[in-house]
Amino acid sequence: MGTRKYTILPVTRVEGHGKVTIHMNEANEVTEARLHIVEFRGFERFILGRPYWEVPVIVQRLCGICPVSHHLAAAKAMDRIVGGEDLTPTAEKMRRLMHYGQMFQSHALHFFHLSSPDLLFGTDGTALSAFDAPPEMRNILAVAGKFPELAVQGVMMRKYGQEVIKATAGKKIHGTGAIPGGINKNLSIEERDFLLKDIDKMIEWSKSAVKIAKDFTLGHVEELLPFGSFDSNHLSLVRKSDGALDLYDGVLRAVDKDGNRIVDDVDYQRYLEVVSEEVRSWSYMKFPFIKKLGHEQGWYRVGPLARLNTASFIPTPLAENERKEFKAVTNGKPNNVTMCYHWARMIELLHSIEMIQELLHDSDLQGTDLVTSGPRREETVGVLEAPRGTLFHHYRVDKNDAVVMANLIVSTTNNNEPMNQAVKRVAKDHFTGKSNITENLLNRIEVAIRAYDPCLSCATHALGKMPLVVELYDAGNSLLDSKIRE
Amino acid sequence: MSGEKIKKILIFGYGNVLRGDDGLGQMLSEKIEALRLEGVTCESDIQLEIEDSAIAAEHGIIVFADSSVDCKEPYEFTKLSPKESVSITSHSVAPEGILHLAGLCFNSSVQGYLLAIRGYEFNFFVDRISKQAEQNLNEAFEFLKGFISDNCEIHI
Missing domain, CATH: 1.10.645.10 (Cytochrome-c3 Hydrogenase, chain B)
Structure with a gap:
């Protein structure tokens, strides 16, 4: 059975950048959900x-x-x-x-x-x-x-x-x-x-x-x-x-x-x-x-x-x-x-x-x-x-x-694994049966992550550099949908 | 400007000095601070935070100084209006948001300006700025001195 992948990037009102991917099968059931964080170990x-x-x-x-x-x-x-x-x-x-x-x-x-x-x-x-x-x-x-x-x-x-x-x-x-x-x-x-x-x-x-x-x-x-x-x-x-x-x-x-x-x-x-x-x-x-x-x-x-x-x-x-x-x-x-x-x-x-x-x-x-x-x-x-x-x-x-x-x-x-567990729980409870990312669903993911007050910082905010991007991919990683919020 | 001079001006430079040219705003604020001008307050931080609205409210003018990846060379200077909408990627507050908060929370009508200095290199963990950015910084510094002189009750 093929899968769809939703990508939510980056997580808003979280320090720095994060990306959430939600994997769904053809029956619109959530099979996996992950929070990806870009961490800069260069320091x-x-x-x-x-x-x-x-x-x-x-x-x-x-x-x-x-x-x-x-x-x-x-x-x-x-x-x-x-x-x-x-x-x-x-x-x-x-x-x-x-x-x-x-x-x-x-x-x-x-x-x-x-x-x-x-x-x-x-x-x-x-x-x-x-x-x-x-x-x-x-x-x-x-x-x-x-x-x-x-x-x-x-x-x-x-x-x-x-x-x-x-x-x-x-x-x-x-x-x-x-x-x-x-x-x-x-x-x-x-x-x-x-x-x-x-x-x-x-x-x-x-x-x-x-x-x-x-x-x-x-x-x-x-x-x-x-x-x-x-x-x-x-x-x-x-x-x-x-x-x-x-x-x-x-x-x-x-x-x-x-x-x-x-x-x-x-x-x-x-x-x-x-x-x-x-x-x-x-x-x-x-x-x-x-x-x-x-x-x-x-x-x-x-x-x-x-x-x-x-x-x-x-x-x-x-x-x-x-x-x-x-x-x-x-x-x-x-x-x-x-x-x-x-x-x-x-x-x-x-x-x-x-x-x-x-x-x-x-x-x-x-x-x-x-x-x-x-x-x-x-x-x-x-x-x-x-x-x-x-x-x-x-x-x-x-x-x-x-x-x-x-x-x-x-x-x-x-808190990396706990935040992943939180995303997974929300995705399974709220995304199953859905075919697109509504504002309401997106906010639920963000609320769960924000509870941990993650600091993904180490970053900057040079003018014009931090849009919110929401991307939807199919099983073959082709982009199905994309949303950007400045 | 109406022609009436302002008694207190705040220069607020922000950016990450460990990301190369992103530190231009902080560096400009420090250069102005070194002049020790009466009536001029200089602040710097990695990003703007909500409490900066309280500091802004104590001044007649605030100039936000930041680096920019795509403004005109060597810098761009624009007047800002308070805006209710802020970036919802907001671990920091946008300059317009600071003005809006200053008005809402402290009944302030502080005038805001953004001095965007063109930067080029924003790599992580680089604590120096590029040569071209340094030239832009110097030109922005000269401009800002003139702006302060024209608009504030001080002599440079």
Whole structure:
């Protein structure tokens, strides 16, 4: 029986470019669905030969979306090169503040700019379902037109996170704050007071954002539970001492779909004993999996949903209350509902601003002991929880301080198989029996992918370079139909 | 322009400096910043984001500087109007979208311009610009200095 192949390229409102192909047989049944992502591995070659102390700054250029995550992951790795992994309290807390600032602004951007149209339109008593908002409404400007206060909140929360980054990293982009073994500045009283000025407002707005995501989820349970959903393992860092949610540092923990511990708090310097990557012929991006389970059973989710499934608790009161409510929906078991990423992400938004508040009241941020060092090493791993999930940086340097090996596993790569599973589930549930790609079907695919907040960036946007192309091929790879949206 | 001079102007250069000529916008912003002109704010980023609308709203004029793969050489300068529609491939916001957001969220009537500088080489992980792009950048820089002088209450 012959097959048809639908191609959707690139995925909209996802960082960078992606392509979705849906394979159908002559009976219009979906036989396979895949998300293809162009990943540029050239960056690892680009930094070879450069001195290790340049890496935390250069690596930020890898991504315009979460440069701070790369900055800090590289700095954490380079701490070990200079034997300075036991940071001074000022250095560690400044880095944490920077990281929670990044987490806050990134989650705010995703929610208000990218996913809120999915959540806000079509849920207002019209005939539209959660996924049927017309394309002209699926952007931040439409949100601003209909919910102006919400749009202002989104913009100002982003701006606040950027101000935290500027105060800790020195600049909003390409900051230099974290250096091997420490940090190059503390937080002045003026900077602290500037950030404290709006903190109560940010907390209130974050609580409102959690409510929007929660109400949307609980109000559309029947529609959302099956949507792009599947059982999976979940992996993240958790705090070493007690398993709490810790986005900056910790040990690797993974649980299966039922909550059984399958990676039990392992030191991330040993990540290669835990995680391996599979190469598939049809994708540039690798497919990580938990080694002992193999590639068919061992793939896992990362990011906000995974973190709420692995962490024993959240160490800030408001977010912990929200986590308990979140966990109650699945009776304390892991939540495997793709669309619950949004709710989990907003709980982390609230946690991040609570952490920022706590840190701003800590006088260690005004300390002057900024850098430490110890016995030198030549191989190192830095891991943290970036907004989109676990981020691995692995380097070797030679005796001349030059980087001779670099391996990065970015969050979106960790979520490669889950995003493919989500696309497959949506395709099978919604494309079977259809003979063309309607706006509604296209949006369902995008909504499923967007839930993971993938960053396919490393890219650019030179003027006129990013159209949306939809192509339809037959079994012989001949183009049957093509749509372009600028 | 009405002839009335503006007190505050924002130069916003954006693009990816690790993609060769795509970094032209950021480089132009940095060149203007080096002049340390009173009343002129310079920002640069890889792409425009929603919070940039708040910064834009604090100014009378914003000049977006970006590289272009197909504009006229050495650069093109156009006045922008706020637009409700943005690219739905929008991990970033289009300049017109920033103007629109500034109006909707902050009641701003900031005037927007786009200075597109012609680039030629956009390969990944190249942290230098092409020779021809450098010439275009210099010409755009001279133009922008004149524009600032003509439209803002400052002396260059």
